[in-house]
Amino acid sequence: MAGNTSIVTLTPAPTLDRTYFVNNLEPGGVNRATRVGEELAGKGINVSRALRLANIEAPGIVPIGDADTGVLERTGSEFLTPLWVEGTLRVSTTIVEENGPTTKINENPRPLKQADWDHVLRLTEETLVASGAMWLVVAGAHPDILETGKAIDLQPLFDLTKKLDVRVVLDTSGPALRFWAQNGSATIMKPNAHELAECVGRELSTFGDVIDAARKLNGWGIDCVMASLGVDGILAVTSSHAIHARTAPVKVINTVGAGDSTIAGFLAALATHPADETAYGVGFDIAEGISAAVQWGAAKVQQPTSGLQSIENLVSATVDQNPDRNHLLGEPAKP
16 A cells, blocks of 8 residues: 555445345246355445555444454455444345346444444544544445434534544435535535435436536535436536536446445545645546546446456546536436
8 A cells, every 4th residue: 555544434334245146037036146245345435445446545434243343354354443333234235137237225224322423433533633634435324323313413523524624525315415415514425316306306307407406515515516427427516617527338237336436536536636725616626536436436337346346447538527508317317
């Protein structure tokens, strides 16, 4: 590793990903897997793992159930910083059909004791300070606090990163996405088209719809919205710019983890192409970032694992700094 620790990740609800590869899946019948893979995953973990491919150390904070203490070594995840909590690690099951769709079944996040969440926050602060990181990625589902039944509170984390002048990439979905988008403390949020439509309560059919929806989040305080649009690539939107990036179509094997890979590619580009504080009005090179983001995302969907395994032979990306607002989305999204 090059020793660059400009990025730290936090995965509040990690998961053990088991991937079953099958031929000619028969729904409701008995199927035999041609092979099975196992990975310690969860969005932030996938980002940290992918960044290591670019020689960028990205310490990953994870609360992990102590019923399986061998999981880090077994899955090659010793680079993570675990907080062992009482209980089991949730399991996510992915079924990948040969030349067919990917089906994923996720267990709900395991609840965390308040004391454990407080410990996670302290561990994150210690890691940010020790590494001198400039970015914190908070990614994945938000578990409930065991004692209250309410979702974890990220506000202490935002207060901390503001004090340390650390920018936050927040990648989540559902009610948490809308709540923290309206809070306006994150620097970047990365919804897909459906999540963005749900967040703003309107249908998205064109690039213009996506830009207008993203600008609503800009108005709430989010500096940059990276809208992941599937076959249409990524639209990155700030209050003053809208930039589109895409690659040529690639053979899709497993879509799981593609969004995590785009975040990793984006941050890897920023780490290696620093910009001045006036760039795009936000202080970082969005065009360079989303160009790498779509390349890394395209690489991921061509690979069978949940996490990105290689960034060799990346396909080229096309970047448009003046996207056509009337362009119809290949996959329109409804709230």
